[in-house]
Amino acid sequence: MDIKQGIRRNFARRAASYDRHAGVQRRMARNLLARVQEALPPPPRILEIGCGTGYLTALLRQVYPRAQLVALDLDSALIDQARRRLGPDSLVSWLVADGEAFIRGGFDLIISNATFQWFTHPGAALESQAQALAPGGCLAFSTLGPRTFKELDASLVEAAQALNVPRMPEIPARSFNTLRKWESLLEQAGFSRVQSAREILEAHFPNVPEFLKALKALGATNPRPRAFSPRLLNALIRAYESRFRQNGSIPVTYEIIWTLARK
Numbered sequence: 090m091d092i093k094q095g096i097r098r099n100f101a102r103r104a105a106s107y108d109r110h111a112g113v114q115r116r117m118a119r120n121l122l123a124r125v126q127e128a129l130p131p132p133p134r135i136l137e138i139g140c141g142t143g144y145l146t147a148l149l150r151q152v153y154p155r156a157q158l159v160a161l162d163l164d165s166a167l168i169d170q171a172r173r174r175l176g177p178d179s180l181v182s183w184l185v186a187d188g189e190a191f192i193r194g195g196f197d198l199i200i201s202n203a204t205f206q207w208f209t210h211p212g213a214a215l216e217s218q219a220q221a222l223a224p225g226g227c228l229a230f231s232t233l234g235p236r237t238f239k240e241l242d243a244s245l246v247e248a249a250q251a252l253n254v255p256r257m258p259e260i261p262a263r264s265f266n267t268l269r270k271w272e273s274l275l276e277q278a279g280f281s282r283v284q285s286a287r288e289i290l291e292a293h294f295p296n297v298p299e300f301l302k303a304l305k306a307l308g309a310t311n312p313r314p315r316a317f318s319p320r321l322l323n324a325l326i327r328a329y330e331s332r333f334r335q336n337g338s339i340p341v342t343y344e345i346i347w348t349l350a351r352k
């Protein structure tokens with residue numbers, strides 16, 4: 090199975106439980122939209138990439154009730170759920186498609202929340218998005234940076250070393266793009282006036298299994314099949330708890346990146 094199929098399958102399987110665990114993603118979406126509202130006049134034609142269960146899509150409909158909106162996601166189960174959330178709406182079109190592929194265009198705003206970190210060819214994706222924008226159009230996205238889940242990453246390294254695992258496993262977040270990397274990819278893709286910001290957010294969970302359960306419920310797990318053995322997973326949980334537990338909970342870091350770029 091290729092990585093993209095793994096990403097699609099992970100999110101599709103969790104369509105029903107995603108909303109209960111997506112507090113950080115909702116916060117990212119609200120913040121992204123506030124930045125867009127501050128920077129732009131109401132855009133008449135909007136494309137949303139990776140709409141998932143439709144949280145941002147519904148917000149977009151509220152703040153831009155007259156806009157034509159195309160919402161796409163890799164998976165049809167998510168599109169179905171988003172469609173149910175919004176109800177019948179002649180101004181919204183739903184599309185099961187890969188947001189990295191070429192998209193036919195003329196959009197004034199392309200927006201995406203908590204999705205671009207899963208792109209496998211981000212440079213090419215940004216180039217096709219630049220082509221899909223009308224002159225003067227804006228690409229606005231929030232994504233997660235490589236410091237996301239740094240405690241999980243450090244605990245995995247410690248556990249793998251303790252067990253002498255021959256090939257060091259990695260969590261997907263370690264290879265997420267940095268803010269700098271996104272800025273340079275945007276410039277290479279022909280965007281200008283790039284505005285970006287970064288925030289480190291610390292969430293708390295009662296224990297590591299609860300955190301891992303929430304990741305699974307979100308579909309935000311490793312897209313590679315059987316990434317970690319049960320033995321390694323147990324050692325990881327022990328390492329995380331003993332190294333990071335404080336005041337009755339465990340910390341979980343998110344590195345959030347916001348970007349607005351003009352064509």
Ligand SMILES: C[S@@+](CC[C@H](N)C(=O)[O-])C[C@H]1O[C@@H](n2cnc3c(N)ncnc32)[C@H](O)[C@@H]1O
Nearest residue numbers: 100139140141162163187188189202203204207
């Ligand atoms: C973390 S969820 C975010 C969903 C939604 N934007 C939100 O804020 O709740 C990531 C979504 O991106 C979708 N996705 C991942 N890669 C994608 C791609 N290449 N094209 C379109 N959607 C993609 C997944 O199917 C999933 O629905």
